Amino acid sequence: MNSQASPTLMSQTSVAYDAPLRIALLGYRSAPHSGGQGIYLKYLSRSLVRRGHFVTVISGPPYPELDADVTLVRLPSLDLYEHGLKSIRPRQLLSRLERIEWFSKLTGGFAEPFTFGERVKQWFVGRESEFDIIHDNQTISDGILALQHRGLPLVTTIHHPITKDYRVALAAEPRWYMRLLIHRWHGFLRMQKRIAPQLRSVVTVSGASATDISDDFNVDRSAISVMHLGVDTELFRPLPEKKREPHRLMTTASADAPLKGLSVLLHAIASLRSDYPDIRLTLVGRPRPGGDTEKLIGSLGLGELVQCYKGISHQEMVEKYADASIAVVPSLYEGFGLPAIEAMACGVPLVSSDGGALAEVVEDAGLVVPAGDSQGLADAIRRLFEDDNLRTDVASRGLSRVEQHFCWNRCAERMEAYYRERIAAC
Incomplete structure (x- = not known):
């Protein structure tokens, strides 16, 4: 100075x-x-x-x-x-x-x-x-x-x-x-x-x-x-008037940042595709043209299954959450994990890795799997796809956790x- x-x-x-x-x-x-x-x-x-x-x-x-x-x-x-x-x-x-x-x-x-x-x-x-x-x-x-x-x-x-x-x-x-x-x-x-x-x-x-x-x-x-x-619970909230798509996943990630674990999720989706042909992924983030993520989507044959959105408003993000049946946070590491509590606040059943602070943030309000484990991620997604009561219970626990701890x-x-x-x- x-x-x-x-x-x-x-x-x-x-x-x-x-x-x-x-x-x-x-x-x-x-x-x-x-x-x-x-x-x-x-x-x-x-x-x-x-x-x-x-x-x-x-x-x-x-x-x-x-x-x-x-x-x-x-x-x-x-x-x-x-x-x-x-x-x-x-x-x-x-x-x-x-x-x-x-x-x-x-x-x-x-x-x-x-x-x-x-x-x-x-x-x-x-x-x-x-x-x-x-x-x-x-x-x-x-x-x-x-x-x-x-x-x-x-x-x-x-x-x-x-x-x-x-x-x-x-x-x-x-x-x-x-x-x-x-x-x-x-x-x-x-x-x-x-x-x-x-x-x-x-x-x-x-x-x-x-x-x-x-x-x-x-x-x-x-x-x-x-x-x-x-989390802003006036904005991030359930939209009960919207009908969830049965096998639509949603994740928010900087698409080409390895830390966010998007490649782990893409491999999990590839393994689920034969059992759930209508599986879809809403990705808030856009892969770099010609980058590793775009190449991986192509090599796994997932091009038609992944819809990317970049620069959308928070209200638009809430509407995307309302369309999804499951939110996924596959990060290898998070210092906190805002996407996890935003998804929980929107009443979406959550599957999360345990990377960094995510296990601490999510606790029992989601299905938590080891970071980097694509098969574990696929198994957790399958459990929620197959069990309506479990989806309802996980979503309810997520809402309660946000209300009690993340204000x-x-x-x-x-x-x-x-x-x-x-x-x-x-």
């Missing part, structure tokens, strides 16, 4: 325990319809405002969709993963951060966590006294750590360490040159592994993630607090208490 800036920090006694807090939520990439970061910012900010707090979301592109009473500060970047290397103009390379982004993309890297952190650090110069707490969502960068060094109360959410994605991607890729690109893209992990142990206040979304963060990022377990996520208001209530502890301790 600019050494000439002289922040006027709020004294710890100036924030009464029941006074509204001024909260800055940070997200380097906050797409509203894909990935969990934009969803996390949208619903946490909404729930905190409903509790009477003032929330400002500071985000890089793609920007989140927020309620009107949440302030959005846009910190533009080159956003080269959306626009491509040829989208820039020569004058843009006059900026150090934009040069870093351009060169990193050119060489297969991912610089956004670093560059966003630097922009945030600059943005806060002269604004330090405007907020009571800063809450970073997974950036874990030098610029964000600088705010903590300035004496500003900082909380960091780490959903899970991306080291998990890195190892699964490497294990799934036999070609040496692609493994080199995977290694290059994950270069930001060196920064995150260096920064994370220095963070004083880390929040994560499951006990499984807490263990992984402690192991992979060398964060002291006492610095990590677990707070489960919630955004409860998450915001716990987060508020945690903020006040961190403010008092700063």
Whole structure:
């Protein structure tokens, strides 16, 4: 941070325990319809405002969709993963951060966590006294750590360490040159592994993630607090007026990310096809043209059985859940597993792997099978296809579990208490 800036920090006694807090939520990439970061910012900010707090979301592109009473500060970047290397103009390379982004993309890297952190650090110069707490969502960068060094109360959410994605991607890729690109893209992990142990206040979304963060990022377990996520039950809900298709499955996955286990599900469907010729899969996500997933769908002869949807709204997703007889979460690893609780909230019987936190999240509210086991997945799907009573029972248990454990208001209530502890301790 600019050494000439002289922040006027709020004294710890100036924030009464029941006074509204001024909260800055940070997200380097906050797409509203894909990935969990934009969803996390949208619903946490909404729930905190409903509790009477003032929330400002500071985000890089793609920007989140927020309620009107949440302030959005846009910190533009080159956003080269959306626009491509040829989208820039020569004058843009006059900026150090934009040069870093351009060169990193050119060489297969991912610089956004670093560059966003630097922009945030600059943005806060002269604004330090405007907020009571800063809450970073997974950036874990030098610029964000600088705010903590300035004496500003900082909380960091780490959903899970991306080291998990890195190892699964490497294990799934036999070609040496692609493994080199995977290694290059994950270069930001060196920064995150260096920064994370220095963070004083880390929040994560499951006990499984807490263990992984402690192991992979060398964060002291006492610095990590677990707070489960919630689901918007006003939106994700059963639609009893819609008739479910008897053998339609639904999954939501980044289609070419090995971590999501889509290949495991595709092999399971291939093994079930002879017994259930009308089996179909609704895939929220679209395979990369010519990529491994598209090739696998072709080699298994599943082209006519898989319908892909990308960029659909949450309401459209709820309608897709209402069409499905079973929802499947086949992930090899999840730090939490939002698709699991969204499916349960929609009253769809769930089959889930036990990857990462999924067994912790689902418990007995779904049929849980070992991660990576396509035959186990097929057997669980078959059980539900063949047993109407079991489908009804699993769906009912899923709804009950969501109502009892995965409420955004409860998450915001716990987060508020945690903020006040961190403010008092700063």
